Amino acid sequence: MKTSKCNLSIACLIALVAIVFAVPGQLFGQTAAAESSAGDRTPATRWSVQVDQVESGNVDLAYSFQIAIYENLIVELNKTKQFQQVFRDGDVTVSEAPNVLVLKTTAEKYTPGSETRRAVTTVSGATKLTVRSQLLTREGKVVLERTVNGDVRFFGSNLRATHNLARNIAKTITQSSWSSSGQPTTTVTGQL
């Protein structure tokens, strides 16, 4: 009787150990499967992007703002990890890259604000920027076209509007339907 009890407890212990080792393995397998299915969703062809310099259009946009938008765009697009490579305007190595899109940004509206007014009144003195962003193929076909805003309303310098704008453009590209399809076949237009 005593022996059978002992055997039973040993059997229980073995079963418990087996469960402890088997379950995480099964979970790991599930995670790996989930990861691989998520991996399947990523675009088959990874695109690179060349960021063109910002055009002021008909807007009297300060050159420092144009440069700040351009530099911030490069930083923000790199952060998204959406593109294989982010090229600068004029880069000669871009011709060797296989799948390249071109990001064109044109200023549409600019309201110069004042940091002093923002600090004193809180409600006025906002710096506002509106641009039209176009993602084109090398052949000039528009893949994505959006009007994006960026502003600074309360705290921060006027140039902070350019950072917010670049972040919004990068977010727009990431969330667009083109981004999930990975193929430059549909033209998406709209406003953020």
Next chain:
Amino acid sequence: MDLFIVSRSHSAAYQPDRRHALWLSTVLICFSLTAPAQQISQRGDTRAPFSTRATHLLGFANARDNGTGTLSVQGDSLQFQQNGRPGTEVKIASVRDVFLGGESKQVGGLPMTLGKTVAPFGGGRVVSVFAHKKYDTLTLQYVDADQGIHGAIFQLAKGQGELVKSELIARGVTVSSHQDQSTKESATEATHENK
């Protein structure tokens, strides 16, 4: 007769000296002619280095954004040395354009902002009226080894931007026809503030 002899002996004694004097004056004239040329070439090769305090806002080589340091023009390069960090530099030959602008910024940073927020009876707003300072912004456009365009923005004390720009132009940087927006922006800011 005596006089004639004396005069002849005199002229004979002074002839070598005269020749020496003539030779010496010729050499001196030659030196004086070449001296200015030498002076110009020396100025072209070794201009005195120029440096000023600046805040790097964004884009310059590997410098940290919003870092304060020394912006200097030395030899053939434009350098930015942040306090306690290794300096970064860009060759002046790679600078394609320079623009000046103007900004009015709050002084005191985050502590001042927090102080103004907690000040009673709207005292912070009154402080805001006076706690601002005008700065120059210097925007540079330069290219890397692959000809990719970079932009960098520095914030300098009022008046210093013009000096850096002049120094760069003197070292061969060409400036495009874009109008500097220093005066225009200041005027806009002033109009906003007077409203």
